[in-house]
Amino acid sequence: MVVVEPIRNRDDVQLMIEYLTFHSAVKESDRQRNLMLFLSGVNLGFRIGDIVKLKVKHVKGWHVQIVDEKTDKPTKRKMPKKFKNAMRQYIKDKKDEDFLFPSRNGKHQHIKPNTAYKIIKKAAEEVGLENIATHSMRKTFGLFMYEQTKDVALIMDLLNHSSQSISLRYIGKNQDSQDRAMTKFQGF
Structure with a gap:
């Protein structure tokens, strides 16, 4: 099983934005949907x-409120200004009542996570x-x-994790620390 990684720098996030904006679909409405899907993920978590x-x-005001599907916890997240605009x-x-990310399979359906x-x-x-x-x-x-x-501690709370160590491992900071240590390691 391949573990997905975070996108680690802003330039790569920008490459994703540019691709989704201009090349991710034939129809402009689908490209806009794809872009906003990505922006929702990286801005809301x-x-x-x-x-x-x-x-x-759900996105009319400054806050997006959901009940987290996995943890069943209510979650309220303020949108960053650039994303809100x-x-x-x-x-x-x-x-x-329209879904933000509509499916082409039916007017009252959203895209599936697999899509x-x-x-x-x-x-x-x-x-x-x-x-x-997507993760x-x-x-x-x-x-x-x-x-x-x-x-x-804030990251742990935002991501609804049960410990700080889980959060650090999740966002790749543990791997980054290990990589830096191994780069400095003299070896034999």
């Missing part, structure tokens, strides 16, 4: 199963990133939030 179920009414533009002609996986996986492959899939968006959110705050 929710699991993909929760993201695909979001409706327009993009979301506002994306939903301007949509109704409150989202295929979109994100293909985008990552096209821009040359390895071990990236990478959540890990990327955690990593960048940690890099900004250095507050592992």
